[in-house]
Amino acid sequence: MAINDTKTAILDSAQDLIQRLGANAMSYDHISKSVGIRKASIHYHFPTKENLLESLLERYNENFLKIVDDLFSSSDPEDKKLLKYMGLFEATLQDGDHDKACLCGMLGAELFTLGPAAADRVRYFYNENEKRLTSLLDNGKKKGNFKFKGNSKKLAALIFSFLEGALLLVRAEGGVKKFQSVKEQMMDLVKS
Amino acid sequence: MAINDTKTAILDSAQDLIQRLGANAMSYDHISKSVGIRKASIHYHFPTKENLLESLLERYNENFLKIVDDLFSSSDPEDKKLLKYMGLFEATLQDGDHDKACLCGMLGAELFTLGPAAADRVRYFYNENEKRLTSLLDNGKKKGNFKFKGNSKKLAALIFSFLEGALLLVRAEGGVKKFQSVKEQMMDLVKS
DNA sequence: GTCTATAGCGCGATAGAC
DNA sequence: GTCTATCGCGCTATAGAC
Known part of the structure; x- marks a missing residue:
């Protein structure tokens, strides 16, 4: 197998495991079984678990923020962009084998068990999302697409917390259907 | 040491560890060091880890819901009750050594690694909180203390998701101060 | 680049003395 | 009710053959 294909397969498997079970329940053994190689081979590509986590977060952040940037730079009205943005989280939930939360939402719970480099990447993901949401809300309010009391930055943090929380909680009960209904709310x- | 004192000390230590690090990073070894007894002694009080988790959740749910019930049955107007309810989550954050999330919020991330009895108790906590919030919002809307579009049940789920999410995320950056500002938002x- | 084999540790759990 | 001692397993990680 070409080196990058194996690397990708390992990252895919690790991401799936973490989004369902968390980083502390994810192991080289699980990955090795799902990818079809031996534990030792994973260490060739990612010497340590901390290293694997860092690479995974780099890929995830880059991919996700790229999608957000494309979405937010479209010509849609701001309210429609927000709906689509929330739809990204909904899509995560339905991805593959189902019941996946946001990678960085899961790692938020386990934040204090992570190495400093991985923890920084989780923080980066939160900050970048809130930044983009803040200007979306700002622009939309100016144009009259949004109408809310309070300030855009605080509302951005509120919406982002809500999305990360909802993604975790609907896995316990309600699933995608419940997520959709709170999204509309x-x-x-x-x-208003 | 009297049996109930030791039991309580073990539960306290386990709760602290889970609220900061998660259930999969909590171990009998950590508890034994913080309580000052040997690992084997913990097994006398709680034969298995699953068993310990169930007892802990039973205590946590009972305590928390009792406080909510007292709060919601007071003579305060509904908007003040909601503010105080959100204040309960804020207090969790500041409890003891700081940076603690809600016990059931943490376990929500690790839900699929829990035994069925513990997972059911986490679901119970979510449902009971949303139930109580729903009727608070309903009553407050009728009396004019709240003014919102949409329906009370969906808004209750939204607020609860927001609170659980915010508690996790502000541990990464912003802390109590950030929680307070999004609470006001x-x-x-x-x-409105 | 992947393999076998293994080191070394922390985990949950048990047996039996006191 | 708490202790010492120990079991067996899964974990991350390394050495060295192919």
């Missing part, structure tokens, strides 16, 4: 709140 | 949204 969120839209109601920012348009 | 939430109040703004339900009163």
